[in-house]
Amino acid sequence: MTLPRSQQVDLAITPYYHCVSRCVRRSFLCGVDPVSGRSYAHRKDWVENRIHQLAHIFCIDICAYAVMSNHYHLVVHINQEKAEKLSDIQVIERWTKIHCLPELVFRYMKGFLRSRAEINTCKKIIHLWRTRLYSLSWLMKELNFEIALQANKEDRCSGHFWEGRFKSQALLDEKALLAAMTYTDLNPVRAQQAETPEESEYTSIKKRIDSLTNSQPTPAGLWPFTGHANRETANRETDGIPFRLIDYMEWVDWVGRQMRESKSGSIPAYLPAIIDRLSLNLTDTLKACTQLEKKHCLWIGTPEQLLSVKNYFHKQRIYGINI
Template identity: 80%
Template sequence: MTLPRSQQVDLAMTPYYHCVSRCVRRSYLCGQDALSGRSYEHRRQWVQNRIHELAGIFCIDICAYAVMSNHYHLVVHINQEKAETLTDIEVIQRWEEIHHLPALITRYLRGILRSPAEIQACKKIILLWRQRLYSLSWLMKELNFDIALQANQEDGCTGHFWEGRFKSQALLDEKALLAAMTYTDLNPVRAQAAETPETSEYTSIKKRLDSLAHAQPTPSGLWPFTGQKHIDGLPFRFMDYIEWVDWVGRQTREGKPGTIPAHLPAMIDRLSLNLTDSLKACTQLEKKGCLWIGPPEQLLSVKTYLHKQRIHGISL
């Protein structure tokens, strides 16, 4: 039975999520249509640009992404604390970047409201926008709507471009987060769309590696690697992550011939990962249609929290 989004995305359980959105039409999101010979490759740039743009507006940090031929992957960290520290003016400024402001809010910004009722109405609107700035559903809505609009205009048609709902998986601990990021960054390699991560166009890992090659900081729109749990950023070191992705990418996956070369990464020791279970999670994240990923005790906590006898999850 389909669970409501409020149960699938619950910040009381975890702020980390892996999302997938797929096209519903035969027409490609990107790539080359073998039947018509038409290329949609330029649409990959649309998606990548929109991801980075929205990352600067929403209080949702982008951990990893990969834009494929008929779908894309997104691993995110929902930063509610950041949203709640924004001033009302900052909330309005962020929302204005993607939507026209109502006249009442424009008057509020000009300081010409006198009625307490109007001021209270503005406060309610700003609170609603603040909540939307850390809503995963709103992020995906803004991303998908913009791409669908451009694609429909280019194709000269109307109707649904995406499947009705995006798929989301809750990542309950660091190992689950690592598995989802690895799965996402290796998607083009597994699909034989690229030979190595550094040649995987329109992925977060290539974006990060390109910046590293030019001795530049983390690209705008991507959450940085900090290597520490209590500092704003990913709790891994980037160099460890590179070695880890390289190692996993060398392992053969059943039904997916794409692989790359590797040696044992330091991250295995640092997170005390079980190689068999971790490799399974990094390569079969979508296979079981699970909604939660994490250690057994965390999955048990989710069942208790949701008052469920069973849940669809991958145990690490």
């Protein structure tokens, strides 16, 4: 039975989520149609550009992404605190970058409203927009709708372009976050579309690597790495992914090597420091980094965390992956 999205995405449990949205048509979303031979590779630019655009509008931080031929992956951090700190004017400015401004709200911004009823109505509208700015469902809706609109126009057709529901997995701790980001960034390598992470087009890790070569620590639209092992003690001004970028890049490179059939799979003497700091079980973590979608699961974390989720929702059983 399908769980309601309110149970799949609950900020009281975790702000981190891995999302997947798939195309439903015979022809690929962004690849080459094997029937017609027509290439749709340019649509990957649409998806990637839309992700970066929405990252500047929504209060949802993009940790990792990968745009594939018939689906895409997102790993996100929902930043409710950031949304709640926005002023009413900032909320309006963000929301109207992708939506038309209602006349009533326009008059409110200009200070033309005198009626208490009209002002209260505007406040309710702004509050609704504020909640949408940290809504994962609304982020995915805005992303998918725009791409579907462009694709339908290009294909000269109408109808569904994406599956009805996107898949989401709750990442219950930093180990789960690491596994989901690694799984996402290595998607092209696993699909044999690229030899190495730095050659993986339309992925967040390639964007980060390219940014480093241009002496920019973090690409625009992506959440930065801060290296803080404990987010509660981290400086709020440097809020970000709680790993060091160099550790993460070394970890992704190592996991990518283990996935190759031509490799012996032996563990090298030197491993990224992230393994020691997060006390990773290499066998379990490697499985999670390479087989995250092989099992039907909605939550990823330790056995203790999965038990806590089960008790939180008063369930007798939940579908989760142990890390």
